[in-house]
Amino acid sequence: MNKTELAREIMQTSRLTGEFKLRSGKTSNHYFDKYLFESNPVLLAAIAEQLAPLVPEGTEVLAGLEMGGIPIATALSLKTGIPVVFVRKRAKEYGTSKLAEGIDITGKKVCIIEDVITTGGQVLLSAADLLNHDAELKEVLCVIENEKAGRANLEEAEFEVRSLFKMEELLAAVEEIV
Numbered sequence: 001m002n003k004t005e006l007a008r009e010i011m012q013t014s015r016l017t018g019e020f021k022l023r024s025g026k027t028s029n030h031y032f033d034k035y036l037f038e039s040n041p042v043l044l045a046a047i048a049e050q051l052a053p054l055v056p057e058g059t060e061v062l063a064g065l066e067m068g069g070i071p072i073a074t075a076l077s078l079k080t081g082i083p084v085v086f087v088r089k090r091a092k093e094y095g096t097s098k099l100a101e102g103i104d105i106t107g108k109k110v111c112i113i114e115d116v117i118t119t120g121g122q123v124l125l126s127a128a129d130l131l132n133h134d135a136e137l138k139e140v141l142c143v144i145e146n147e148k149a150g151r152a153n154l155e156e157a158e159f160e161v162r163s164l165f166k167m168e169e170l171l172a173a174v175e176e177i178v
Contacts, residue, residue: 001046007165007173009046010037010144015174034116034144038071047143047164048075054162055080056139060108063087063100063135065126068115072143076113085110087126099129110135114142117150117163124157144170 001009013036020031037043055062055076062084064073070086077084085102110130114123117140127137140154145163154161 001049003050003164004173006043006046006050007170009043010165011170011174013037013040013043034068038068038115044071044075045079047072048079050164051076051141051143052079054141054164055082056109056111056141056160056162058109059111059139061085061103061105061110061135062113063105063110063126063130064113065122069113072115073113084113087112087130089122089126100133100135105130105133105135107134108136110137112137112140112159114140116144116146117142117154117161118146120150120153120157123150123154123159127157127159 014033016031016033017029018031020028022028037047051072059082062073062077062082064070064084065087066089073084073086076082083103085100085105087100088098090099112123112127112130117123123140130137137159139160139162141162143164145151145161145166147167151161
């Protein structure tokens with residue numbers, strides 16, 4: 001599946017119409033449900049195929065952020081052979097009490113994997129946690145950049161952002177169909 005076809009499939013799968021209450025409290029007649037493309041094995045495989053060339057050279061660990069970054073990072077790990085860790089929003093308070101589940105990230109070059117970046121806020125919080133665990137972080141890879149503010153906030157914090165799609169590209173792919 002080429003990139004344009006993938007964009008169309010993501011939108012056809014994830015863009016819902018109806019009446020939806022948004023996080024802001026407003027109502028919208030459209031909703032983008034990212035978990036619909038993240039739970040589709042055909043789309044995940046195609047996403048991993050397209051994302052693989054964007055993984056920074058020398059990456060030793062892919063860090064999938066809870067919750068949406070985890071299936072993306074897992075699919076990408078299967079495609080690239082790069083180990084993955086699953087990053088919690090908060091370390092669990094029992095058992096191993098780990099923040100990043102999986103292999104040790106100490107001193108390793110880690111690339112953060114996220115599904116959709118809007119403001120970049122969760123990426124920044126998780127990056128701070130990973131840095132406190134002595135990971136080497138410089139890059140963030142995402143499937144979709146939802147707003148320009150996300151890239152700006154991450155670049156201001158000196159992260160390189162690589163994305164497969166910007167939301168405008170996905171919307172344009174749908175408009176071509178109509």
